[in-house]
Amino acid sequence: MSHSKLLRGLFTLAAVALTATAAHSQIKIGVVLSTTGPAASLGIPEQKTVELFPKEIGGEKIQYIILDDASDPTGAVKATKKLIADDGVHAIIGATTTPSSLAMRDSLAEAGVPQISVAGGRSIVFPMDDKRRWVFNTAPSTTLMATAIANHMKAGGVKKAAYIGFDDAFGEDWATNFAESAKAVGIEVVAAERYSRAATSVTGQTLHIKAANPDAVMIGASGTAAALPERSFNQIGYKGKLYQSGGVANPDFIRICGADCNGTIVAAAPGLVAHQLPKDASFKAAAMRYADTYEGAYGKKTLTQFSANAWDSGVLLEHAIPVALRQAKPSDRKAFSAALRDALEGLKNVPAAGGVYTMTPTEHNGLDEQGVVLVEIVNGDWRLMK
Secondary structure, eight states, X not given: OOHHHHHHHXXXXXXXXXXXXXXXXXXXXXEEEOOSSTTHHHHHHHHHHHTTSOSXXXXXXXXXXXXXXXXXXXXXXXXXXXXXXXXXXXXXXXXXXXXXXXXXXXXXXXXXXXXXXXXXXXGXXXXXXXXXXXXXXXXXXXXXXXXXXHHHHHHTTOOEEEEEEESSHHHHHHHHHHHHHHHHTTOEEEEEEXXXXXXXXXXXXXXHHHHTOOSEEEEEOOGGGGHHXXXXXXXXXXXSEEXXXXXXXXXXXXHHHGGGGTTOEEEEOGGGGGGGXXXXXXXXXXXXXXXXXXXXXXXXXXXXXXXXXXXXXXXXXXXXXXXXXXXXXXXXXXXXXXXXXXXXXXXXSEXXXXXXXXXXXXXXXXXXXXXXXXXXXXXXXXXXXX
C-alpha cells in the first residue's frame, strides 16, 4: 500500500471514530407519552411540545426519542425498558397519565435514569423514598389543585360536597386529596363514586350523588372522558357547582363537552391562561415564552395544561443539563444520568409556564401555590378567576 493510500485510510478511520464518538456522546432523552388511546387528547399536545424543544443544550446535541404507551401502564413499562436497554437514554420525560408514570418508576430507579413525569398525581413524587428520588414532575400536584378548589368551595358557602372520578390511580389520588382538602376547611364529603375511563354512562353514579344533595361536586378525571359526568349531571337536573382538575384543560375537552361545561371551575397550571396572568406575576415572561412559542407553531387558542407541563420538563432540562455536564460526560451513561438527577434536585427558583420550581431532596415537584390557577369555562373558553 502506498504512503498516500495509508494516510487516506488512517484519516478515514479517524473520521469514522470521531463520528461514532460524537453520536455516542450526544445526550439522549426518552419520551413516553399517550399519543393514542383514551389519554391521546393529553398526549398529542405534549408530543407537539417536545418537538419544539432545543436540539442543543450546553453545547451538546440532544436527541429526543418519543414512544407511545397507548394510554396503558403496561405499554409505558415496555417503552421505558426499550429506551433504557436499546437506546441508552440519559433521562425520560413521561408519562402522560398518573398510572403510567407510577408503572415506569421501578425500571427507571433500577437503571438509575431520572424521570420527569408530566402527570399530576401527588403519589408520583410523594412521599420521598429510594425509588422516587429518581422521579420529578412538572404538573401542579393533586394537593395543590385540591386545596385551591376546597378553598374556593368554602368561600362560596359550600358545606357539603361529593366526588366522582376514575377507578384508577389518578381517580384514587384525587379522591384522597380532595377528601383531605375538604375536611381541612370544614366541608363534608357526602358521596363518592367511581367510573371507568372507557365508560359510556355514569347515570347511576350521578343519581346517587344528586340524592345526597351536595352543594358542589369535584370530578377527578382527565381528557374527553371527563365530559361524561358533566353531561350526566346536566341531564338529571343537578343544579350545584361542578369542579374539574387540570386533567381537562385542553380544547378537545371543551369541544366535546360543549354547553354542558359552561360555568365549570377548573384548577389548572397557569400556562393554560398565560396571556391572562397579571403583568406582575414573577413567571409571566417565562409563561409567555411558552405561549408565544407554542401558539406560533400551532395557532391561537391551542394552549393546554398538558403542553405547559411538557414545556416545563424541557425548561428543567435546559437548566439541569449544563450543571450535569460539569460533573460527567454523556458518553458515561450511568454517571451522566446520576449527575443529571442531582442537578434536577438542585434547581432553585426556575420560572416556567407552570410557576416557579424549587426542588429539594424531599420535594421533587417544586411548585408552591403560584403553580395553580382557577379558571372558569365561559362560552367555550378559559377565563382566569381573580
